[in-house]
Amino acid sequence: MADTKTAISPAIDDFLKRHRRAYLFVRAADGSARGWPLTAFHAPGRLWFTTYKKSPKMVHVNAASQALVAVLTDEGVAPVSYVIVDGALTVREMTPELVEFVMAARPDDGRRIEASEARYRRALTAGKRVVIEVALDRAEHFTVAKGR
Amino acid sequence: MSTKASIDMSPAERVAFLKAGDVAIVCAPTASGGLVARVAAYRAEGEDLVIDLSGAAAALPQVPGAVALVDAYPTYDQIKGVMLRGALEQGPAAGTVRLRTERASGFDFAKIPKAPGS
Numbered sequence: 001m002a003d004t005k006t007a008i009s010p011a012i013d014d015f016l017k018r019h020r021r022a023y024l025f026v027r028a029a030d031g032s033a034r035g036w037p038l039t040a041f042h043a044p045g046r047l048w049f050t051t052y053k054k055s056p057k058m059v060h061v062n063a064a065s066q067a068l069v070a071v072l073t074d075e076g077v078a079p080v081s082y083v084i085v086d087g088a089l090t091v092r093e094m095t096p097e098l099v100e101f102v103m104a105a106r107p108d109d110g111r112r113i114e115a116s117e118a119r120y121r122r123a124l125t126a127g128k129r130v131v132i133e134v135a136l137d138r139a140e141h142f143t144v145a146k147g148r
Numbered sequence: 149m150s151t152k153a154s155i156d157m158s159p160a161e162r163v164a165f166l167k168a169g170d171v172a173i174v175c176a177p178t179a180s181g182g183l184v185a186r187v188a189a190y191r192a193e194g195e196d197l198v199i200d201l202s203g204a205a206a207a208l209p210q211v212p213g214a215v216a217l218v219d220a221y222p223t224y225d226q227i228k229g230v231m232l233r234g235a236l237e238q239g240p241a242a243g244t245v246r247l248r249t250e251r252a253s254g255f256d257f258a259k260i261p262k263a264p265g266s
Contacts, residue, residue: 023173023185023217025185027177031213032213032214032233033175033183033185033214036231066183070175070187075220076222082187086182116224144171144187144203
């Protein structure tokens, strides 16, 4: 996969490589904000998410050209630290290369179980999922004083 | 023919989940056609949120069309989340806004039926 030059600082890029807990936001056709929790996969110059083509969110995602992504420190870590990414949004078909990238990049933190791994790979290769790509055009880091 | 089980939270479950949490990710549209999002501390009042505008959260505008997400992901089987859509309005105290919720939904992965033998 071709590298994309990132427009963000090395520190923020490192944060995005280490944290996967994310929330994707777009503007709906009526101008309102819509958002969804998703796992973020970091690739050079972009974040990737996978979802089902028929997911209700795709109505809004397919119509959007820009997105905000909030990537947070892991649950239970205090204070909560996060990065807001603002970038161009592109929807891509799942390719074999992307399937292997996503499978390899999934967090190995004890929360995965073998049965769900096989099911997840089948879902990725069945042609039912797409990749949502958000370019790392702009990003800013914040910390919340209160955490949980 | 199988029936897909619902993982939706009931209104009472959503209220209880929100009451147990204290941090939300809030996103609102901006006048310039973009979006602004911040993580902020909140206090739940039913399915409305009173949001603390301390620090970076001060950038959240008082506008309609906002969304707030509260979720928990200790393990896959324990994933829970609530999504609220509504208007950000003046809060009950200085330095706060209220998300007046117009639409709410929630999901609980613990409601996913377990496969036999798992």
